[in-house]
Amino acid sequence: MKRAADFIEKLTSVIFTLCGFLAIAFVVLITGFLVMQGTPAIGKIGIAEFLFGRVWASTAQTPSFGILPFILTSVYGTVGAVILGVPIGILCAIFIAKMANGKMASFIRGAVDLLSGIPSVVYGLVGMIVIVPFVREAFNLPDGATLFSAIIVLGVMILPGVISVSETAIRAVPKEYEEASLALGASKTETVFKVVVPAAKSGILTGVVLGIGRSIGEAMAVMMVSGNVANMPGLFKSVRFLTTAVASEMSYSSGLQREALFSVALVLFVFIMIINLILNFVVKRDKEG
């Protein structure tokens, strides 16, 4: 009997180890693949010309592969989404955690969960049919498929992540802090903004970094609302993101164009890696502090 139990014990530990290594294997495989496929084109084009070139014309007679427009668009788009989405998200989290009564809070939480479950193509579709014409009319533009429309869509898309992570962080703040603040005569608003939020700072920051990750990696939704032309970015110009540059050309590409698209993916990958490192740093500092 004991031997059988031992055997099962051993077997499960082997299976767990295998699963653990499988996860690592995928990361190594994807990283290796991207580096291998992505570097040759950068070498052929020249790293400075590739990263800082302002013109992308992959199928022209004399092709040009500069991805500065994509990089800047991705950065601007993400910054815009954070400016728009993070304040709303944090205030919403405070409302759910501190202000709303039980019923209201669980209703809003349900709505937020639902929001996070909506597929990105649906965000894109709604953006295309509602936001793009709205932006065109509101700002009197010839066309509404612009960076601004993409920022609105991204801002909404990062909301659920920011809200749920921030809410958890705010709830984790010990009740004594609040009670002490209230006992000293501070109002509820003062308590929330001067005591609770600073105490939950690093948790909220984690939510923000997750939001950044989500918005820089989003492809489908922004492809449908941003116009997808490789212009240098402007708020009311048609723009193309790093993600959409890969997604829109990959299916038919060949030769150097295909290799260059892998290089674009590699650059995107590096961005995501940097964001993950920042996230690790924030979480670690939180634990130590």
Add this chain to the structure above:
Amino acid sequence: MKKLTCIVAVVLAIACLAGCTGNSEATVTTDGSTSMEKVIGYLSEAYMEENENVKVTYNPTGSGSGIQAVLEGRCDIGLSSRNLKSEEAENLNGTVVAIDGIAVIVNPENVVSDLTIEQIGAIYKGEITNWSEVGGADAPIVLIGREAASGTRDGFESITDTEDMCKYNQELTSTGDVVQSVASNPNAIGYASLASVKDTVKAISVEGVKISTETIQSGKYKIQRNFIFVTKKNSELSESAQAFFNFATSKEADEFIISAGAVPVKR
């Protein structure tokens, strides 16, 4: 990487041999135009359903490479979305299998209903930027097109002579998106293959000719191009390749060509 591919290929080959013991599989190889992907996809799928032991492959390389491949005997049938040049026609036969008609579409609110090819070219090159210059309302023209690798874009730009010169406001990745965007913007102009034009947009006539299956087949509608099967003049196709060729050029193939968004040849 090469080694890995090799191993995968060997494994696949073994798996295939194990799977279809005894049944020798004939292969028909096609190579060429990326614009013909849908047509050849529908045709080969339909053909392979009928003939289970034949496999039709397609290598999307571009019309030029496809023609070169036939010439060098690297494939059975070359696919070209342009007519053969005279020096190519010395050694090769071109057979039209289908016609690609590209509709120029505007918002139904737009009063413009007819343009010449020169006007369309000038609009897309950014030389004409206001609808009033072509008889419409005083409003800026919004140019909507397809992504760089699209076959429809390639066809449209080569016929209107605007290759690499278009000043697009939007480059969308599907025909449906183009139709949707034109439908929602009163100042937009776009292009899409005839099959995907819906009531939400207005297809304008080009040089006085309305787009329809008939005007495309008769050649009166100008924004169209032929989809061509290219074969060698002085050598016969393999039995299976000839059978597929016959199927694709028969009346039977019409329904699949239509489902693929192209116009069948008048037979």
